[in-house]
């Protein structure tokens with residue numbers, strides 16, 4: 001399997017380069033970064049701290065899409081439009097893992113899925129994929145008998161808040177209660193005299209040190225409290241999930257997919 005990695009110069013990109021280089025079933029065929037990147041022209045293996053791979057960084061995402069069986073995107077929201085155009089024009093399946101997307105960018109993902117296979121996952125870990133399903137089930141079972149709040153913690157280099165995973169957990173909790181997250185989400189609680197809104201879903205964010213990624217969903221009813229927590233110790237977990245998603249997506253027909261499809265949980 002020939003994999004093009006978009007955002008290959010970043011934390012997740014380098015982790016994925018290392019994982020693919022160790023694999024016997026896949027090769028890095030292209031490593032994409034932006035046109036002002038100091039990584040351009042450098043060997044992607046050496047840049048990632050492993051042996052030379054003979055592949056140098058490029059800013060040509062069209063050529064990367066053409067060369068690849070599948071692409072994996074861990075870059076920035078601003079890069080998404082060009083990445084989806086390239087994937088669509090070359091009919092190359094794409095796993096998009098970038099978070100911090102706006103409404104238009106989520107719509108762009110769905111539109112691109114009319115031309116090629118697109119899988120979007122704000123979190124590629126097995127645990128979060130299961131957690132999303134558990135949260136939806138718990139929220140549906142408890143209905144308006146509980147209050148729901150979501151806490152996430154990440155490293156200080158993270159640009160978006162709340163995390164994409166926290167927002168996906170919020171969507172799952174809202175869907176379980178038959179709500180739309182956009183109508184019940186509370187992102188700011190820095191007020192002096194405002195009553196709590198029953199049925200709201202609140203988000204809280206921590207940024208500190210090198211925390212890889214932690215999420216807790218609180219389902220709080222009178223007298224008891226359920227806390228569903230996921231913690232990641234290494235970015236390798238995300239890289240493995242993205243690799244498994246790419247292996248599954250390669251050869252799928254055009255359409256929009258999630259990690260539930262990869263794990264056979266979509267029924």
Ligand SMILES: NC(=O)C1=CN([C@@H]2O[C@H](COP(=O)(O)OP(=O)(O)OC[C@H]3O[C@@H](n4cnc5c(N)ncnc54)[C@H](OP(=O)(O)O)[C@@H]3O)[C@@H](O)[C@H]2O)C=CC1
Pocket residue numbers: 006007008009010011012013032033034035037038074075076077078079096097098099100121122123124125160164238
């Ligand atoms: N789905 C999941 O499981 C996970 C998702 N993520 C998400 O993945 C994204 C990347 O995370 P992380 O690796 O930590 O972030 P980094 O900032 O370390 O990596 C992003 C990389 O993309 C590069 N880049 C910028 N513009 C472009 C472009 N136009 N084309 C290609 N590459 C570009 C950046 O270059 P430069 O540094 O020079 O700007 C940087 O090297 C984030 O949105 C994050 O939230 C992270 C972990 C897990």
Ligand SMILES: O=C(O)C1=N[C@H](C(=O)O)C[C@H](O)C1
Pocket residue numbers: 099100122123154158159162163164165166212213214
């Ligand atoms: O930026 C990160 O690091 C992470 N981002 C993803 C998110 O926004 O949810 C996934 C993971 O939590 C790590």
